Amino acid sequence: MFNARDSFFIDGGWAAPKGTETITIINPSTEEVIGRTPEGTNADVDAAVAAARRALEDPRGWGGYTPQQRADALHRLADELDARQGEIASAVSSQNGMPISVSSQLETNYPSAVLRYYAGLAASAETEERRPGFLGMGDTLVQRSPIGVVAAIVPWNFPQALTAWKIGPALAAGCTIVLKPSPETVLDAYLLADAVTAAGIPPGTVNIVPAGRAVGAYLVSHPGVDKVTFTGSTAAGRSIGETCGRLLRPVTLELGGKSAALFLDDVDLDLTKIGEALVTACLLNNGQTCFLNSRILAPRSRYDEVVDAVSTLAGSMTVGDALDPATQIGPMSTAAHRDRVEGYIAKGKAEGARVTVGGGRPAGRTRGWFVEPTVFADVDNSAVIAQEEIFGPVLSVIAYDNDEDAVRIANESDYGLGGSVWTADSQRGQAIARRVRTGTIGVNRYLPDMAAPFGGVKASGVGRELGPEALAAHWEIKSIYV
Incomplete structure (x- = not known):
């Protein structure tokens, strides 16, 4: 099996890379080269973030979708992932060594179930509530709106499951996404892009740029990003946390463990x-x-x-x-x-x-x-x-x-x-x-x-994924005193 892709998924289509470096994928079971893709650069990230921003602000695109329309889109995306289950499981196992018996469940059935779970939350979530004032001085409207452009960085060990953990609540909340897959597992990310296209999700809503750590760091610090969600090592998480702390940028970090x-x-x-x-x-x-x-x-x-x-x-x-x-x-x-x-x-x-x-x-x-x-x-x-x-x-x-x-x-x-x-x-x-x-x-x-919050304490991270808590983490809260 040899897979070759020569472009990135940006703004709803396939964009030529800005650089010349490539990623070589090796099957860990056989040590054979099974694929090559371009490696993203800072310029590719710039294009992806710009596309995500346009989609967020476009009233005719994702930015204008109602919660029910977002839910419907997530259901369609889940259906398209289900249609590619065999390809995805094979791609994941060929790249990271996960037994196919595991990838056929946790990298296929499970991600689509996560998307459907968040589709349900998107359709039922209360995006505005009226609260009576405590001192009798009037009411407050509490508005929940998308936090914005989300930078999602996923590791190689469960690439599709952890991608679903990130894009599910982000899309349900109305955010747009720039996804950076790990260089070790990029082929399955292209299958996700195919599914996004087939699901009819508006251009720029989901953008995918495979790249290494340096470009990932650039994405984390990008001025067009409103929130970062990262799964990976504690060492990398500390660095990302420092950057987001300096920028006062919301961040979710799911890091290492020794349970x-x-x-x-x-x-x-x-x-x-x-x-x-x-x-x-x-x-x-x-x-x-x-x-x-x-x-x-x-x-x-x-x-x-x-x-x-x-x-x-x-x-x-x-x-x-x-x-x-x-x-x-x-x-x-x-x-x-x-x-x-x-x-x-x-x-x-x-x-x-x-x-x-x-x-x-x-x-x-x-x-x-x-x-x-x-x-x-x-x-x-x-x-x-x-x-x-x-x-x-x-x-x-x-x-x-x-x-x-x-x-x-x-x-x-x-x-x-x-x-x-x-x-x-x-x-x-x-x-x-x-x-x-x-x-x-x-x-x-x-x-x-998936219905319960997941995350760690101490050196295992900050914030929670899964459950309604992950959806709430992708909202910006505004109080309107009336």
């Missing part, structure tokens, strides 16, 4: 019952997921049992080509990222942690950037592998004494994005979950719900 899965002493470790949920919580997408529960907290009274169960689960997973339906763990996204993950495995060994399964590259695979699912036992929570985000299929099992100790260890992290509690007593699990300082947490499962 904990708390196994309580009454947990049922039967993998036929909890295995699938554990994979989703701890190893989804080859471990290349920000919210993954990569710290496994186990009671000392059942420590060996937990280590055996987690090791059995990790060791049973099928490693292979991302496009093989039987694959459960695909390759790392790039050669450099595999090197990074292997570097953390080496650090874990050097710190004295015990490898119970994995720890190397799968036998018999001479091509592709594969790493075996790896479990470390005898890990102290202060260890590097327990504190830093690895972003690969590497789990650390940490012992605790009692519930108080488990909560303390879970909270001893710079991050606070996800987490889970595993127990036979749901009420007890909820009580523990309330004490863990994190933006999201599950009891006996973990997967973000």
Whole structure:
């Protein structure tokens, strides 16, 4: 499979690039070149932002759409994405190594469902309300209007799902968008552009410019941008936050994580019952997921049992080509990222942690950037592998004494994005979950719900995506005293 595109999606059509640099896409399962696209420049961003501004202010285009018209457009876009499900899933898995069994759900069905969810909110949202004055001096009209042009920067690990998280609430609120996909996953962004065109969304409403970090930084600071929404590393998020803070520009940052899965002493470790949920919580997408529960907290009274169960689960997973339906763990996204993950495995060994399964590259695979699912036992929570985000299929099992100790260890992290509690007593699990300082947490499962706010605390980010909260974050609020 080889894909070549030679232009950008700007102002409802295909625009020739302003520069000459290109992006080469390599399949991480085979190390073969599968596509090339132009790489965006500052001038391309200028054109995209200008198009978004025109669409925002055009009463005959997106700027004049009623909430119901916006809802209808989102439904049409969801339908067009559904019509391209096979192409999108294949493109994503061929670019970032996500198993096709995962991309066929979370990169296809899920994004269109998110768009339909926000279509429902767009149609029902109250854009103006009248409030009685507190002092009896008249009423106030509270107006909610689109915040403006949104710069949306998405990473490579869940490119379509996270794009939907951004464009869904933005379009529902009436905003226009400049989307910057990651250079590692650009082919699926072109399929999105095709869907936008087919859905009849007005020119300039959605603009797509693939580019690297430098151009992304230019987009963040662009004077024509009114809000930034970013998903990616904490280091990049800090830089973006600094820029937006100086500009007094609203920003949503969904960043890294080092979440904990708390196994309580009454947990049922039967993998036929909890295995699938554990994979989703701890190893989804080859471990290349920000919210993954990569710290496994186990009671000392059942420590060996937990280590055996987690090791059995990790060791049973099928490693292979991302496009093989039987694959459960695909390759790392790039050669450099595999090197990074292997570097953390080496650090874990050097710190004295015990490898119970994995720890190397799968036998018999001479091509592709594969790493075996790896479990470390005898890990102290202060260890590097327990504190830093690895972003690969590497789990650390940490012992605790009692519930108080488990909560303390879970909270001893710079991050606070996800987490889970595993127990036979749901009420007890909820009580523990309330004490863990994190933006999201599950009891006996973990997967973000599109109707609920998602985001982190501490170094895991600022603001919330999903739920009505994300829609509200794309509104500008005005009070009119009458």
